[in-house]
Amino acid sequence: MQKLISKLPHTGTNIFTIMSGLAIEHNAINLGQGFPDYSMDQHLVEWVNKAMKENYNQYVPMAGYTPLLNTLVKKIKNLYQQEYNPQKNITITPGGTYAIYTALTAILHSGDEVIVFQPCYDSYIPNIIINGAKPVFIDMDYPDFTINWEKVKQSITNKTKAIIINSPHNPTGAILTKSDLLKLQEITANTKIIIISDEVYEHITFDGEEHESVLKYPDLANRSFACFSFGKVFNATGWKLGYAVAPEWLMNEFKKVHQYNAFSCNAPMQVAIHNYLQNPESYNTLSSIQQQKRDYFTSLIQSSKFKLLPTKGSFFICADYSSISNEDDISFTQRLVKDNKIATIPLSVFYENKTDNKIIRFCFAKTENTLKQAAEKILNI
Ligand SMILES: Cc1ncc(COP(=O)(O)O)c(C=O)c1O
Structure with a gap:
């Protein structure tokens, strides 16, 4: 078979796909990939339906x-x-x-x-x-x-x-x-x-x-x-x-x-x-909605062994796990999915040279119920 010379020889499957796959395989709570697990505003869904029916197609x-x-x-x-x-x-x-x-x-x-x-x-x-x-x-x-x-x-x-x-x-x-x-x-x-x-x-x-x-x-x-x-x-x-x-x-x-x-x-x-x-209001209220989620999640896991780093925006908060383990961050997150049923993202994957400061990323853009269940697992780590 002919072998193609890759234009991206060092690019593999990204960590979000891998972690979301592992989350499903191990029936884990997914605080890895950055997506909300709650439904979007139904008014916007209705606007789409209306546009389709009015033939904006x-x-x-x-x-x-x-x-x-x-x-x-x-x-x-x-x-x-x-x-x-x-x-x-x-x-x-x-x-x-x-x-x-x-x-x-x-x-x-x-x-x-x-x-x-x-x-x-x-x-x-x-x-x-x-x-x-x-x-x-x-x-x-x-x-x-x-x-x-x-x-x-x-x-x-x-x-x-x-x-x-x-x-x-x-x-x-x-x-x-x-x-x-x-x-x-x-x-x-x-x-x-x-x-x-x-x-x-x-x-x-x-x-x-x-x-x-x-x-x-x-x-x-x-x-x-x-x-x-x-x-x-x-x-x-x-x-x-x-x-x-x-x-x-x-x-x-x-x-x-x-x-x-x-x-x-x-x-x-x-x-x-x-x-x-x-x-x-469709966009002016978003900061306070996500801030409530951040505050709820951090209050639940404050007493865990993770040291939370400050977050000033986005869906994410990072945490230092060095008092829990000295494994590299990829091994650590893989173990968390399998043993503790919680998916997160290791920070080293965001560095070209895979710098490992023993930090993982949690996505808190999730329902209160998901965050509560996740916190229970995190407190047991
Ligand atoms: C920093 C950053 N830029 C861009 C994107 C992608 O946005 P979109 O899904 O609209 O392509 C993401 C999604 O996670 C992101 O975190």
């Missing part, structure tokens, strides 16, 4: 359903005070991951370098490599997962094409502050560096913290792709729908890639989301 324009684009422009203006043109600056995509991939594909040439902060969401590295570019890794400072901007400055070369940021952050729950964004703006001023900003958890920040979007900072916004996900916002991760926002000079190239890949996205869902977004 054919292709919408490439950039997206025009009323939805207009609604997003208004939302961005309200939240981030930036004026955008619905046709020129926004494209609806099949998910946030696709938006990031398309942005990277639109800008990268062979030999380019992309600065990536570790730990990082697992799609970034293969997305860079498949485009013939090179990831340049910078570790976030442990244990508070902040970025040392001096290190960033030193890592920039004349090949640096892009920097990927992610706030609120998966897997750590860290957020970038105003001071971080200003530093990034200052470091990249007068360079040709493009920012890819993964903001899929934009509406999930805790303790009164505000989400700092690149779109708030005009100098950054003028050379950034901001990538969003309706799946994460509306508890509908299976919908795989999101969008990218960028200045025209970047969005033009993005659309060239998108045009011959997805071309356009699910029509009835776009119509439904447009209607649903008319009520800002």
Whole structure:
């Protein structure tokens, strides 16, 4: 049989698939993969049904359903005070991951370098490599997962094409502050560096913290792709729908890639989301819902042997298990699924060099009942 030369020779099955598979096999509670186990808002489901019945079932324009684009422009203006043109600056995509991939594909040439902060969401590295570019890794400072901007400055070369940021952050729950964004703006001023900003958890920040979007900072916004996900916002991760926002000079190239890949996205869902977004409560209440879950979960497991790390946004909280075991984190999480019937994610998989600080990630975007059952198992570890 002919052997194909892989474009991604070092890429295997990702940990989320493996852990979710093990959770099913061992009948374990799944606090691994980042998806809610409760139903999404039925009003939104009804909007989709209505759109289908009203025959919004054919292709919408490439950039997206025009009323939805207009609604997003208004939302961005309200939240981030930036004026955008619905046709020129926004494209609806099949998910946030696709938006990031398309942005990277639109800008990268062979030999380019992309600065990536570790730990990082697992799609970034293969997305860079498949485009013939090179990831340049910078570790976030442990244990508070902040970025040392001096290190960033030193890592920039004349090949640096892009920097990927992610706030609120998966897997750590860290957020970038105003001071971080200003530093990034200052470091990249007068360079040709493009920012890819993964903001899929934009509406999930805790303790009164505000989400700092690149779109708030005009100098950054003028050379950034901001990538969003309706799946994460509306508890509908299976919908795989999101969008990218960028200045025209970047969005033009993005659309060239998108045009011959997805071309356009699910029509009835776009119509439904447009209607649903008319009520800002659809996204303004998400932080408090997830914060309650975080607080409920942490109060239940406070007396466990895990040391919980702070989380300021996202669906996730990390925990140090060094007082329980000195196994590596992959072996530890595999044992937890089998022996304790609880699935989590080891943090080392989010590092290229598999840095193991004996940390695991819990997803708390679950029902109270799931969190309670999980806590009972965690307290026995
Ligand atoms: C940081 C981050 N970016 C992007 C995504 C993917 O979003 P989507 O499902 O819309 O592709 C996820 C999903 O887990 C994520 O955690």
